[in-house]
Amino acid sequence: MLTLNSHPSGRHFLQIPGPTNVPDRVLRAIDQATIDHRGPEFGELGKAVLTGIKQVFQTESPVVIFPASGTGAWEAALVNTLSPGDRVLMVETGHFASLWRKLAGRLGLDVDCIEGDWRRPVDAGVIGARLADDAQHRIKAVCVVHNETSTGVTSDIAAVRAAIDQAGHPALLMVDTISSLGSIDYRHDEWGVDVTVAGSQKGLMLPPGLSFNAVGPRALAAAETARLPRSYWDWREMLGPNAKGYFPYTPSTNLLYGLHEALAMLAAEGLPQVFARHERHARATRLAVAGWGLELLSLDAAAHSPALTAVLMPDGHSADALRKVILDRFDMSLGQGLGKLSDRIFRIGHLGHFNDLTLCGTLAGVEMGLAAAGVPHRSGGLQAAMEYLTRAPERVAG
């Protein structure tokens, strides 16, 4: 057998902002024997996960599960609701927003993009203004990323909804929650989102390989007239068999076992506690960054991500060199800078199956790595984080 994680000793620290550390319970669930996806046992499994996943999206609408990466769910959101040449309004919050935009372009959509500096969240006012200008309603969809994984900036989706409503514009609202679902409070129904896009490998604590579309009623209606060609991603094919727990083509049986287990874990901890835990770890991480005298990429305090923290390197220092030192000496993987942030930032993932001591180990790895790599900084970052963790209650009031 290929021996992965074949480091000299001890457990690898996987502190990229996803894929996250998969709990043993989930790995063991995935390790069960594959069953007949058309048999009665599978139907029970299918119904359980298709029902259970709704609670994580905080929706009563159907959630479609694809055997695919998150990128597939991006594509699915667009091809199910839009027609060739349709205009979509996108907001360039970072690398992943850029990738989604590029994908939309390749599908033949006409992308109107609000540029950004990758350090701030979506400006709902700008969206509202664009929509107000679009008297003919040529814009068919507004696509935003809830938590930009490449920057550690979280946007206010309720504000985007309000801006659309205020503009009286019929565009669909599509939201990428790939790195927020199950980590940051997200409310598909309450916030009036039409399509929510998510993946398995972040807050859902699964390996990559499943992705999701939560589909509101207006999106479902749009699917009736959308003319982009589609088959694999077609929601309509899914919803019929899903009603009895089945899928129109072979589903990823073993990852669904894992999803069942992960949903049980999230339910046991309770979503409010899950969100509070992520907030707490993010705050501790930012205190460490401040302690080191380093700069956060995120400029807007209200938009700092609970799921990950992106840290700017001092001028003249390579983030990738630092990450290599940390990987080689301390056996920890950190997220790299992507796109135009390449080599300028490193990203600390603190989402998913995670706790205080693993966070402390993570921050220790960064602090020792900064020293080992000769990056100018103050020590004491971890100390500040520990003081906060000791002081702050570890659980929300029940």
Added chain:
Amino acid sequence: MLTLNSHPSGRHFLQIPGPTNVPDRVLRAIDQATIDHRGPEFGELGKAVLTGIKQVFQTESPVVIFPASGTGAWEAALVNTLSPGDRVLMVETGHFASLWRKLAGRLGLDVDCIEGDWRRPVDAGVIGARLADDAQHRIKAVCVVHNETSTGVTSDIAAVRAAIDQAGHPALLMVDTISSLGSIDYRHDEWGVDVTVAGSQKGLMLPPGLSFNAVGPRALAAAETARLPRSYWDWREMLGPNAKGYFPYTPSTNLLYGLHEALAMLAAEGLPQVFARHERHARATRLAVAGWGLELLSLDAAAHSPALTAVLMPDGHSADALRKVILDRFDMSLGQGLGKLSDRIFRIGHLGHFNDLTLCGTLAGVEMGLAAAGVPHRSGGLQAAMEYLTRAPERVAG
């Protein structure tokens, strides 16, 4: 944890023609911790599987691995090579050929379909004739299923290639090997196939969730001009990062662990022995069917599938009732009749991780089920299979 396979006692017999019984070695490989898909360890894994998988396709061309079901790989084959309105020639060998045809239609292709009775293989002569009639070369691709999972009929791909060549027609040849790859001798290069479509959950002995396109040079050239919109499935995006073992979006890390292990198992057994084993078990199964006095769905002896055997029910008897008796009393899943064969046949999968005694248990389950369900038959089918298994050499000459 959801307890699957929660039958009273003993191991479930999963004898549908896929997903097949996943070996413990593969399940345990999948159960390893997820790693950074952008880190150096992943690159090693990626290179190993991207190289190793070529041998199973018997090709030196690249093989693209999608985090998706086989249905996705069907779609990928078409969208990478064709443009809206392009004509494709398909052959209706059974339910899955029909589904592929339907998918092609939904993508906006113009499907010319050679009808069939679902009991015989592809007739290469008919294909040749259609191509000869197509003087203007409006047909851009010929799509055939190597082993039709819904019927247990295997077609002669080399003959199809010869027919295309004889017609001097430039159409691409695309072949679905979803239920043959790793079970039935298949030669992408030697047979001049342009795109081969495959999935993980049959002869490759993995859970579902990965699918494949082996891409020959003419297909790669076609991708440069093809105009069907595509992004997730785009080969060109894949091939760049694949060269170093990486993927353009998050791959299904843990299933790739399993693929690495499955490739090692196939290599250890040796493909010629793997194919001979499947032939041997198929022959034993057909002897059992004959012993029971039942009729094979497959009418052409040269086309009987080494991977599965479809059995016609006597008139007036329900295949689904029989399958239910067998599932309830003997804890075995058999394949159902699909599409127009619904309730008229049952399918015995004898592919993947399998051996003589599991086959005997399988055939015993069918024979006892026939009796328990009151289906007219002769006993002694398993006896005939056992006599053959005892007599026939269990290994190919080395």
Added chain:
Amino acid sequence: MLTLNSHPSGRHFLQIPGPTNVPDRVLRAIDQATIDHRGPEFGELGKAVLTGIKQVFQTESPVVIFPASGTGAWEAALVNTLSPGDRVLMVETGHFASLWRKLAGRLGLDVDCIEGDWRRPVDAGVIGARLADDAQHRIKAVCVVHNETSTGVTSDIAAVRAAIDQAGHPALLMVDTISSLGSIDYRHDEWGVDVTVAGSQKGLMLPPGLSFNAVGPRALAAAETARLPRSYWDWREMLGPNAKGYFPYTPSTNLLYGLHEALAMLAAEGLPQVFARHERHARATRLAVAGWGLELLSLDAAAHSPALTAVLMPDGHSADALRKVILDRFDMSLGQGLGKLSDRIFRIGHLGHFNDLTLCGTLAGVEMGLAAAGVPHRSGGLQAAMEYLTRAPERVAG
């Protein structure tokens, strides 16, 4: 990783009479992270298994769990209750009874042994007679094997109890249930057994490594005065910490996880159904043996074991040669003849996590092996077993 079960393809048939096939659920349970054996979670686990195991012994007395093989539990039964030079009455039902006798001798006990031909169960009358002759009550314990794993003969423990009572003799009754517990109806309390010895790797469906003493009140009293030196095996050290779910020395944590899961599986199936299932498979196996025209080792129909069946080879034929053919060609392990039965019998295990189709595969392997090895026999044995399995109800009335 060492790759075990590295056979060309398919699952190995482990049909020795123990260790038995461990269910995936149990293996996965064992695969959980080891915890602090002095922490609160362990206490919960400990209490659960120490309570749950009593039901399998059908006792309300304490059951002591050793991190040891069954051989250790034999030793524990003796050293806890007896003093150097004490006389014990043992019955030589087969190889394992002989080993227990040998062990007793090595511990310095004075063994009075009732010889046997290894083909018949314990004769309670002979025991009664010996005890009646022992007017001075020099015999301190009667030790019998409930199900002799080396011969497939099951003895009537209630009859032994009755014979002791009728003789008015105070000797303790100690019973080895290593290959019967969880497979054959066994009633520690109702049958008045003082010490029951068991192991994990048979009907309890675990890997080897745990063993058990169910300890009745008279045995507990005897422990107060017994003078054989003991420490590791000392019940008194165990019972104190056991009350809170803990152990006096480090227990075999991960096997206890497995025990917890196995107890849940036995409870879900229900002991009456478990026993009926074993009876049913044993009967089917004997019909197969009769069908082959071979002779059972067990001579007394009332004593045929529900857990395994020992089959005599025709004169001049080697059981070990047959077993080798079956292992090499059909990837099945059968039990060998032990001690004086070496090479003269083979033993078919049909206990533990088992079902009809695995039994049919097993019997097919024997039948094909007999043919392949040139052992004179009639075919049709499996056929007879299948007819019985089809006819006989598969479940006890609920």
Added chain:
Amino acid sequence: MLTLNSHPSGRHFLQIPGPTNVPDRVLRAIDQATIDHRGPEFGELGKAVLTGIKQVFQTESPVVIFPASGTGAWEAALVNTLSPGDRVLMVETGHFASLWRKLAGRLGLDVDCIEGDWRRPVDAGVIGARLADDAQHRIKAVCVVHNETSTGVTSDIAAVRAAIDQAGHPALLMVDTISSLGSIDYRHDEWGVDVTVAGSQKGLMLPPGLSFNAVGPRALAAAETARLPRSYWDWREMLGPNAKGYFPYTPSTNLLYGLHEALAMLAAEGLPQVFARHERHARATRLAVAGWGLELLSLDAAAHSPALTAVLMPDGHSADALRKVILDRFDMSLGQGLGKLSDRIFRIGHLGHFNDLTLCGTLAGVEMGLAAAGVPHRSGGLQAAMEYLTRAPERVAG
């Protein structure tokens, strides 16, 4: 399934000085199907582990593997070599030395014990003096603990050997390495040890359930005349079958799979590096303790254990209260004070499958726990450890 480690989120920190954190590779190895312990595959496994384990003991003598806890291996060492009433010289280095002494007494040995304050290592000079006084050689064995798990004090075994030799005394030297083997340099042959006792659940990175006796030639000779009753523990029964990789009674098959994997991991890292890693982590831990202004239990700097560190609580503060805060708030298990140290110390395990960042998380948990529990201390302990870890080379020169 019982869900263990069912903490709200993240991985439990198991930082007791054993059982240690079992690597996933080892857990997965244990999770393989149980095989026939009398079949050819098992023989291969048996030979591999019986050979490989010798290197960890640094011996060419046989190593006997028991399906038992370490306590069993203590018993085995004594019963194989001694006779009733034999005098043994033991040294009370701590709780476990006391337990071994108690065990010896219960077996009927005459224990001469050198008392100790539980804060210092074995004084070889005192042993030498006692032996010199024993002109009649009534002392048959000297029993010492290499690394006292209850105190974190390591003794100099070579010095003990020298003292025995200098006294010209024929007593056997028996050494408990339960918490040192595979963590601290230990040389059975070079140091002239006669019997070494070890267990699976510490430096060998396995769950508990296996234990070991490395048996030198003088011990083997002693076994010929020793008269303590024994059977389960009898080396002589073991060594015959061991030669071909087999065992005289059912071995703990699945833990042996794990042992095979653990030996491969130790060999890959290399024993010198394994020992250096433990030294490094121990030093970092002591720097943390000093940084907190707390007192080590170990008084002799040369004897500080590389495997664990015991820390004295400030007067008037409860170690168990601290441990409970740490468990409840930070999900970490620390070792408790045992015997007379109950509630006065806590023990930090830093042995087995371990690395820098897990150590930092561990020390962070202690530091935050001290604050949360209101234990007087200085902050900055972890900071000191991190400075050391950053500075010190992480690998021995190769």
